[in-house]
Amino acid sequence: MNQLLLDRSAGNIGPQAFARLYTSQLVNAIQYAPKLGFDGGEKEVNLEDSDTNREASRVAADKKIWAHQSGVNALTIDRFEGRILLSGGVDASIKLWSLDEVSNASSAHTLHPTGNIKKDQPSAHKFGITHLSFYPFDSAAFLSSSYDHHLKLYGTETLQVAGSFDLSSIVYTHAVSPIASHLLVACATQHPAVRLVDLRTGASTHSLAGHHGALLAVAWNPHTEHILASGGIDGTIRLWDIRKSGGSLGVLNMEDSLGITGTDGCGTGARSREAGKSHQVAVNGITWTDDGSYIVSAGHDERIRVWDAATGANTLASFGPSPKNSHLSNLPLLPTPTTLTLPGQTLLFYPNEQEILVFELHEGRLLKRLKVPGPSIAAVRSRTGERNVRNRITALAWRGAADGFYSAHMDGQIRAWVPRTKDDDSLDKEEDEAYRKDEDESEGSKRKRKVLDDVFRDLTRQKISFG
Template sequence: MNQLLFERSTGAVSAQAFARLQTSRFVQAIQPAPRLRFDGGEKEVLPEADGNGDGGDDDGPSAPASRPKIWAHQAGANALAIDVDNRLLLSGGVDSSIKLWNLEECPNVAEHTFKPAAALSRKASAHRFGITHLSFYPFDSKAFLSSSYDHHLKLFATETQTVSADFDLNSIIYTHALSPIASHLLVACATQHQTLRLVDLRSGSSTHSLAGHQGALLSTAWSPRLEHVLASGGIDGTVRLWDVRKSSGALGILDMEDSTGIVGTDGMGRSARSRNVGKSHSAAVNGLTWTGDGCYIISAGHDNRVRVWDAATGSNTLASFGPTLKNSHLSNLPLIVCPTSSVTPKNEVLFYPNEKELLMFELHQGRLLKRLKVPGPNIAAVRSRNGERNVKNRITGVLWRGQADGVYSSHSDGQIRAWLPKTAEEMAIEREEDDTKKRPVDDTEEEQRKRQVLDNVYRDLTRQKISFG
């Protein structure tokens, strides 16, 4: 580190290169931050105490009254979104509630419990069923979108928490996407219907549909470089590319058997032979994202595979991520890649939600960098308006905050968890503080008593007169 600082001060390393090296180091140092908690204010329904007064395991569904449990959403958290300033966090629940959190509430504090800055209950949000996806307007934080299992896409005003527009698509909306760069306001919706639905926020209508998939769509994502290009994945195992300016919209299919690709004059294969057949995965595709520079597409499927595609040619780069992946839930799988501009070239890190753990991979080599275990039980008890039920605890949403401000995730046990970069020294200090807090008071008194006995023995020995014959 000292050598790097010296090279930066002498000009041997540019400011941009220095920032990238530092950010890469922070990404590698990401660890769980259990002291940052999110309390949605929902009270725990405590079980009746037994004859021994034992309420059960602290981490289980029967926590004792002295240790009330904290949830972001007691019925389970389904989705997360962060605004363009990396300041406001949105979370959506299984009970259709939506909550807004101010992440700048505790700058540079290692331990804090967040409270919602605003909250929309089930009645206020106007959604009847669970939230499937949330997203802020890409250019400011004054509006956000929510989609739900109740077939509705809604536009909210962030400040007043009121509904500005409501679109009924007559089909379950698994996810939606807004272009981060486009001047148009088209929202792509992946629904239970086999066509990709486009909603125009400017005109307030569903403009048209993109047909080609054979079955429901589970994922969609806009290119961060070409404002009219987007990708979609469905249960038919295909990833399709679209250009919304074309009448048919279709650009072609990504084929997992093709490692060469199709080269076109415009860099997207549109002026060359198009590919209309092939499979991207051997099972449903429910995860889809682009790298920040728009050069690569990442897809994940129920075949427990992740594939990296060259966006310019459509070729499979053959990156192998090993046999550790798990993916079987019929919902959108959130995939995130650290920003291309913030790390050294070709060293992007993919964060993959592997049910009860967050896996970090080298994107282009597929090498596993770190396994971050999610604390808590594998089966969690959650409460909704229908009563208490047990659910399999899994990661339901993941997002990246800023350049090196860590990762936040939502979980089916109702928690929102933070994963922040930590140095070895910071981790050692936290472990020492935890050990001090966990040390029983009786042990401390016992140590003091033993120390007092030794002091008395020492004093008695020094008082004795010693003679040498």
């Protein structure tokens, strides 16, 4: 870092290059922040009513905290200021957290929810939350989808329902365009057609038919408001132009590394491709890079693929045998913003069961593994009591280069991942050494005081006579 500052002050690098190099260093230095915790206020359940068990449960509850004891299914952070975190539980509860409290991840701090939609409230979902997202242009409202077939719109301050849509199928995930004026919410459900819900009119406007089987992933083009990508259990990824009556622009074919000339992802001047597979089996993860140039997908064939959005070509990036993916739910993929890293060096954070793999996006090179602490099997609270589940990562939410990202887990925890540079490690080491030194000095003072007390006590106990 000092060399970087020296080069900048000497004029060897420009301000934009300096910013990219600095943020690239931050992103590559992201690590787990163990001192930052999320306490949802839930205590362990006493299964038996004996005094011994009550006392043991009380002690255990005092030591362990959960964001959602039933497990965390969904996370999102407001995209404007990065100050509000929403989490959705397996038990249908939704909690709101203020990230303003997080001033320094190197110091111990526990966050408590500033708002809570409890599972027994009339406005709450009936079953687990599958996805959360903020209203595209204002963090004053957010959307939630659930296994109870409903998509709901809430006010962030009041936590009251402003709209509820029954889609008559399990909603695995939903997507809202960050730039569109049409305010259409694309929903991936058990139904083989993409369902579009209009927030302006409160109606389900129309469906996009073409898949064969349930849908598990949808994502809007971040630069073109009418282009949508969807993936389903039929192993295909379809591109849609919602302005067209038919809608479909065709499928992405994993066998095609050349693409179709004229397919620019905008539905203009292109012949559609209706045959081909994007993955051998179900596709449950789709996202775009923030510049709209590439589509990243993941499937149950345990492959990650990167597609050229302009031509639909498979770039043939090889990510090796490390990725694991087998759950029938939406898989969160997190590519870093392209402005944070050097050109062509975008990173991909991939939730790999109990670890987060960091890949170089375009080469597929594995850079590092971020290990998630905790047991592989977690005991969680359900409607029927306690049960054991396989612990895994269910959601990722990006906050910023300096603040990192957050992850949701089936063991009920929300974990923070922040940049940790060598300077931070050195500072922590100095603080620990200073703390230990103070402790040693304190212990030495206590021992000296004890010796003096013993001497004084011995002297006062003896009878002294003067002859």
